[in-house]
Amino acid sequence: MQQKAEAPERDQSHAREPEKAPQEKPxxxxxxxxxxxxxxxxxxxxxxxxxxxxxxxxxxxxxxxxxxxxxxxxxxxxxxxxxxxxxxxxxxxxxxxxxxxxxxxxxxxxxxxxxxxxxxxxxxxxxxxxxxxxxxxxxxxxxxxxxxxxxxxxxxxxxxxxxxxxxxxxxxxxxxxxxxxxxxxxxxxxxxxxxxxxxxxxxxxxxxxxxxxxxxxxxxxxxxxxxxxxxxxxxxxxxxxxxxxxxxxxxxxLGGSDAYVVLEDADIEKAAKICAAARMVNAGQSCIAGKRFIVVKPVREAFERAFTEAMRAYEMGDPREEGTKLGPLQAVAARDEIHKQVEESIANGARCLTGGEVPDRVGAWYPPTVLTDVRPGMPAYDEEVFGPVAAIIEAADEGEAIRIANASRFGLGSGVLTRDLARGERIAAEELEAGMSFVNANVRSDPRMPFGGVKExxxxxxxxxxxxxxxxxxxxxxxxxx
The missing domain is CATH 3.40.605.10 (Aldehyde Dehydrogenase; Chain A, domain 1)
Structure with a gap:
């Protein structure tokens, strides 16, 4: 432990403090x-x-x-x-x-x-x-x-x-x-x-x-x-x-692990495209990007097929070229952390429907990735995955889907996909624990609407x-x- 300096003598009127060395600029x-x-x-x-x-x-x-x-x-x-x-x-x-x-x-x-x-x-x-x-x-x-x-x-x-x-x-x-x-x-x-x-x-x-x-x-x-x-x-x-x-x-x-609830009466093709757009905003590097897609059992398989196809449409390409939909992530270290989360989820029982492999190329690249059979205890379920990785979670019905959506330490954005607008409005307004909840649309910020979250x-x-x-x-x- 560094000792305190001794107190100076009272008569120090002519003493000069030693000059401090200038800080080095980073x-x-x-x-x-x-x-x-x-x-x-x-x-x-x-x-x-x-x-x-x-x-x-x-x-x-x-x-x-x-x-x-x-x-x-x-x-x-x-x-x-x-x-x-x-x-x-x-x-x-x-x-x-x-x-x-x-x-x-x-x-x-x-x-x-x-x-x-x-x-x-x-x-x-x-x-x-x-x-x-x-x-x-x-x-x-x-x-x-x-x-x-x-x-x-x-x-x-x-x-x-x-x-x-x-x-x-x-x-x-x-x-x-x-x-x-x-x-x-x-x-x-x-x-x-x-x-x-x-x-x-x-x-x-x-x-x-x-x-x-x-x-x-x-x-x-x-x-x-x-x-x-x-x-x-x-x-x-x-x-x-x-x-x-x-x-x-x-x-x-702060962070988010936004849940999108896909109900049995949703237009599956439309829902899949909305959910893919929600997941892939800014290459998935967004607090309000959709991350957990909670699908009721009757439409799970149909949603998996449509959603996987919609995600594959985001092909990696040079971000400087017009028409590129998916550029690199912000850093190789960040990409490696995302891949680790994917690998751990698969090791614990998740299935990879597309992506999930680090490309053999220089740079911070990662493909659109869809994991299904995602359950508690997996990083894709419990953590915020800050990249182009989507987690599909099955629910028995609306009630269970809402419970799963809310069983998160995060509460930033959320979504509901349904043809019944009154049903969607009720769930969005009253049931989902989030600062923002959109029906049949992906969450986004707008100067005219309040933006923020609850919980962590x-x-x-x-x-x-x-x-x-x-x-x-x-x-x-x-x-x-x-």
């Missing part, structure tokens, strides 16, 4: 998941630099909080224009750093632009004062910004995840500091450049390139008012613990008026006669 080099070759390198920030950036953001906030909604909206619409103008550039950057197909990248950038416009158009309405009837005295609720929000964001939707918090956060009058995933530093800096090019005040939105071990110190810094994280359950626990120790607000969007999928909401209010001070005001 160097971050990306890897192209398509080829496995090193990509671009970036200078990271030291812990001191990150705290200085947070302080600069806090100073920018003091002026920004007093701007009008009209001023904020004009700049946010310019951000949407910048995104659309640089769409191809940003899509290519996502492909380079985490393997997203160019089409998916362009779609993601467009979604970010729409999100910016949505909050530019609606923030003032979402945050309008709400009168309260107290029988004569004037009273109302108002929503004031909190300050600098630290966002710890993942690599899988490197633009959308950031703009999902940033557009409402800035429109609410907050500032933002982004700590992005270490494999997408170029995306982090590109997003910062969008707000700079759009004309937002200097330092209002900043990216810090720091390792995960430095996040706690940044959360504890007085300049940070609150934190939001999208990521793993373990990362969520760490951020919540750090923020809780200094009593700062958090919003967490996190807490708090993003998007819509629920999301923009998360990082505000919901203040009660009463004005009595003088």
């Amino acid at each position: 160097r971050i080099t990306t890897t192209d998941p398509t080829t496995g070759r090193p990509g671009k390198s970036y200078d990271g920030h030291t812990a001191e630099e990150a705290r200085a950036i947070a302080g600069a953001a806090q100073r920018a906030f003091e002026s920004w909080r007093r701007t009008s909604f009209a001023e904020r909206a004009a700049l946010m619409r310019r951000a949407a224009e910048v995104l659309r103008r640089r769409r191809d550039e940003f899509a290519a950057l996502m492909t380079e750093e985490m393997g997203k197909t160019l089409k998916d990248g362009r779609d993601e950038v467009e979604k970010c632009a729409f999100n910016c416009e949505h909050f530019a158009d609606n923030a003032e309405r979402y945050l309008a004062r709400e009168p309260v009837d107290l029988g004569g005295q004037k009273a109302f609720v108002t929503y004031n910004p909190l300050g600098v929000v630290l966002a710890v964001m993942p690599w899988n939707f490197p633009f959308w995840q950031v703009f999902r918090f940033a557009a409402p956060g800035l429109m609410a009058g907050n500032a933002a500091v982004l700590k992005h995933a270490s494999n997408v530093p170029g995306c982090a800096l590109a997003i910062e450049s969008v707000f700079r090019e759009a004309g937002f005040p200097e330092n209002l939105f900043r990216a810090v390139l720091i390792p995960g071990r430095e996040v706690r110190g940044l959360i504890e810094d007085p300049a940070i008012a609150a934190a939001t994280l999208t990521g793993s359950v373990e990362a969520g626990r760490q951020v919540a613990t750090a923020a809780g120790s200094v009593l700062k607000k958090t919003v967490l969007e 999928s996190g807490y708090g909401r993003e998007c819509s008026h629920f999301g923009i209010r998360e990082f505000t001070n919901v203040k009660s005001v009463l004005v009595a006669p003088a």
Whole structure:
């Protein structure tokens, strides 16, 4: 154990503290998941630099909080224009750093632009004062910004995840500091450049390139008012613990093992295509991708055939080529972990209907994979498999299917496939334990609908008026006669 230094003598007025050695800047080099070759390198920030950036953001906030909604909206619409103008550039950057197909990248950038416009158009309405009837005295609720929000964001939707918090956060009058995933530093800096090019005040939105071990110190810094994280359950626990120790607000969007219930009256061909699309979004690397497909016994075999065929249609290909439906995963290590989950599930009795083998090619490739006869005790049943692997689970009837769907530590998204819309609505609205439940459609995020989960999928909401209010001070005001 390191001993404490002895207390100094009282008369130390002329003594000088030894100069601290400057911290060495970290160097971050990306890897192209398509080829496995090193990509671009970036200078990271030291812990001191990150705290200085947070302080600069806090100073920018003091002026920004007093701007009008009209001023904020004009700049946010310019951000949407910048995104659309640089769409191809940003899509290519996502492909380079985490393997997203160019089409998916362009779609993601467009979604970010729409999100910016949505909050530019609606923030003032979402945050309008709400009168309260107290029988004569004037009273109302108002929503004031909190300050600098630290966002710890993942690599899988490197633009959308950031703009999902940033557009409402800035429109609410907050500032933002982004700590992005270490494999997408170029995306982090590109997003910062969008707000700079759009004309937002200097330092209002900043990216810090720091390792995960430095996040706690940044959360504890007085300049940070609150934190939001999208990521793993373990990362969520760490951020919540750090923020809780200094009593700062958090919003967490964590893992998911989304269940889709396929009932006996479903259109099987249509259901299979919906479920395949749900599983294969972003090569299966999505918290809200469908992962467990719970099928009632009478239609299980028919669904297996149709679903396997629909999954095989997602052929692996170069993500830079138009028409590619399945690019590489984000890293070889991640691919190997997924394959381990598949192998362990098969060793415990699951059957592989397609895929399940690592391709003999350089890069982080994995084929569409369908496992059936999946039961408790298998990774495909119990864990989140973050890749193009689907688990088919048989249920005797609707009741058992719902019990299986809810018997998970996660509760992010869920789906119901049925021709009986009233039945599907009832199950989605009242039975499934998830933050989102869609009938005859795959779960997706939308700025107009609240987004978030329950149980170990996190807490708090993003998007819509629920999301923009998360990082505000919901203040009660009463004005009595003088």
